[in-house]
Amino acid sequence: MTTIHDAITLDIAKVHDTRGNLSVLEGNAVPFELKRVYYLYDIPSGARRGGHSHKNQQEFLVALSGSFDVVLNDGNEQKTVTLNKPNVGLLIVNGIWRELQNFSSGSVCLVLASDIFEEEDYIRDFEEFKLSKNGIS
Incomplete structure (x- = not known):
């Protein structure tokens, strides 16, 4: 059973140049085969995104610009990870x-x-999520 301790930050390779930095995600930079890419932007002040869990899917999140908090919960513990560097992903x-x-x-x-x-x-109801983590479906 997965826990919040299985959610980890990973450094993304950064090439520094006087013209600006370059980061690349290729090969085994993430520990899964990439099948979809999407991005969130123009998020209104005070808005929240997410609010779900996945039964099978894994995700790797990167703050390409600005910052945001990711609140993680495994049904027993909760932690918050702040993403604010484009060369660090969660x-x-x-x-x-x-x-x-x-x-x-x-x-x-x-x-x-x-x-x-x-x-x-997707599991979009937190109570259903907690029941699924305790083996109750």
Whole structure:
């Protein structure tokens, strides 16, 4: 069973140049086969995103611009990870509830996903999520 301790930050390679920095995600930079990429932007002040868990999908989140908090919950423990560097990402394994909040103005959240969108993979009710973590479906 996964816990919030399985969600880890990973450094993304950064090439420094006087003209600006370059970071690349390729090869085994994330520990899953990449099947979908999407990004969140123009998020209104005070808005929250996420509010779900995945049964199978894993995700890797990167703050390309600005900052935001990712609140992780495994049904027993909760922790908050602040993403604010474009060369650091957060790996969220399946079975972890996540909420994104406290978006700074102009923030952009890049998400690399291990699977295509399938509604059946989502748990969108927190009480149902907690029951699933305790083996009750």
